[in-house]
Amino acid sequence: MNPIFVTQPYLPPLEEFIPYLEQIWESKTLTNRGPMHQRLEKELCDHLGVEHISLFANGTLALVTALQALRITGEVITTPYSFVATAHSLLWNGLTPVFADIDPVTLNLDPKKIEAAITPKTTAIVPVHCYGTPCDIDAIQTIADNYNLKVIYDAAHAFGVKRNGQSILKAGDLSILSFHATKVFNTFEGGAIISPDAKTKQRIDQLKNFGFVDEVTVVAPGINGKMSEVNAAFGLLQLQHIERAMARRAEIDAMYRTRLAGVPGLRLLEQPMPGNTSNHSYFPVLVGPDFSVTRDELYHLMKEQGIHGRRYFYPLISEFPMYRHLPSAQPGLMPVAQGISREVLCLPIYPALTDEEVHRIADTVCFAATVQHKAAA
Numbered sequence: 001m002n003p004i005f006v007t008q009p010y011l012p013p014l015e016e017f018i019p020y021l022e023q024i025w026e027s028k029t030l031t032n033r034g035p036m037h038q039r040l041e042k043e044l045c046d047h048l049g050v051e052h053i054s055l056f057a058n059g060t061l062a063l064v065t066a067l068q069a070l071r072i073t074g075e076v077i078t079t080p081y082s083f084v085a086t087a088h089s090l091l092w093n094g095l096t097p098v099f100a101d102i103d104p105v106t107l108n109l110d111p112k113k114i115e116a117a118i119t120p121k122t123t124a125i126v127p128v129h130c131y132g133t134p135c136d137i138d139a140i141q142t143i144a145d146n147y148n149l150k151v152i153y154d155a156a157h158a159f160g161v162k163r164n165g166q167s168i169l170k171a172g173d174l175s176i177l178s179f180h181a182t183k184v185f186n187t188f189e190g191g192a193i194i195s196p197d198a199k200t201k202q203r204i205d206q207l208k209n210f211g212f213v214d215e216v217t218v219v220a221p222g223i224n225g226k227m228s229e230v231n232a233a234f235g236l237l238q239l240q241h242i243e244r245a246m247a248r249r250a251e252i253d254a255m256y257r258t259r260l261a262g263v264p265g266l267r268l269l270e271q272p273m274p275g276n277t278s279n280h281s282y283f284p285v286l287v288g289p290d291f292s293v294t295r296d297e298l299y300h301l302m303k304e305q306g307i308h309g310r311r312y313f314y315p316l317i318s319e320f321p322m323y324r325h326l327p328s329a330q331p332g333l334m335p336v337a338q339g340i341s342r343e344v345l346c347l348p349i350y351p352a353l354t355d356e357e358v359h360r361i362a363d364t365v366c367f368a369a370t371v372q373h374k375a376a377a
């Protein structure tokens with residue numbers, strides 16, 4: 001049987017990409033805000049329902065630049081339950097991450113824990129819309145307003161997610177996206193910053209281009225964060241397919257929910273509230289103490305059957321060597337994140353996953369649920 005991996009990038013038919021490449025060959029513009037780059041910025045604004053987007057070579061450079069753009073200093077409150085790039089972007093800016101615990105239902109930063117972590121050195125909050133589930137953006141904004149803090153959302157997972165009919169990417173001061181190959185919308189590698197106004201976008205566009213304002217003026221120690229024309233062209237093609245790809249993800253999500261509802265000890269994340277949308281970018285399950293085997297036993301049992309889930313996010317960011325010395329990284333301070341990271345397993349979800357494969361995965365999980373606990377055996 002073919003191995004099934006946790007994700008597989010969406011690739012439109014190759015022949016559909018050739019005309020885009022021909023245009024690039026014709027224009028001889030390979031990068032530096034060329035025609036494809038400009039078109040993709042415009043089409044993404046229309047698709048996502050936002051006004052100002054700056055494209056980047058990847059999401060990590062977008063995060064690093066977003067922090068630069070708002071001149072963040074000192075301490076930044078963030079989640080330990082994320083991909084390591086969230087916190088790495090702080091270190092790249094010489095900032096101190098302050099980890100706060102997560103909410104057990106949304107798995108996003110718990111606003112009450114944010115407030116408790118604020119010190120005189122705190123200047124910003126970097127929450128993550130984990131798995132595309134919106135953070136409690138109202139509570140976070142209230143805290144930010146009360147303490148005069150900036151909010152930069154790591155929305156790497158939240159492409160196309162809406163809350164009360166509005167793009168979640170409009171929350172906070174800035175949001176960043178990742179278009180990495182594993183994401184619902186990919187440009188091979190890529191990312192973006194969503195700005196609230198043209199002036200902020202202009203500063204970000206300068207920062208991603210070495211700080212150049214014009215041919216002879218450099219106003220900041222900017223980086224090379226530009227997205228190339230080939231990546232932008234691929235994004236334009238992906239946009240032609242995105243509705244169908246998202247619809248298939250929703251079908252797979254629904255199949256899993258039907259098959260796995262009520263399995264003892266297995267918790268699924270909640271469905272979005274009415275008026276909100278999900279992009280079904282991940283399908284995490286939480287393998288609790290009442291499940292027949294441990295999370296790691298389930299992970300290995302599936303692997304033996306050729307099904308490669310991912311313990312995503314495990315370990316916590318705060319457990320990596322460059323973070324664990326921090327006072328906020330002490331395990332006792334984040335019991336929820338610790339527990340979730342030991343229970344989580346992301347099941348495969350991607351548009352090309354067939355119904356048969358979804359059933360094969362669900363069968364394997366259901367079979368595991370009947371296995372006698374090794375410790376008890």
Ligand SMILES: Cc1ncc(COP(=O)(O)O)c(C=O)c1O
Nearest residue numbers: 058059060083085156178179180
């Ligand atoms: C939550 C989160 N933040 C940031 C990133 C970094 O994005 P990129 O890989 O495009 O640099 C990723 C994923 O890769 C992510 O999952």
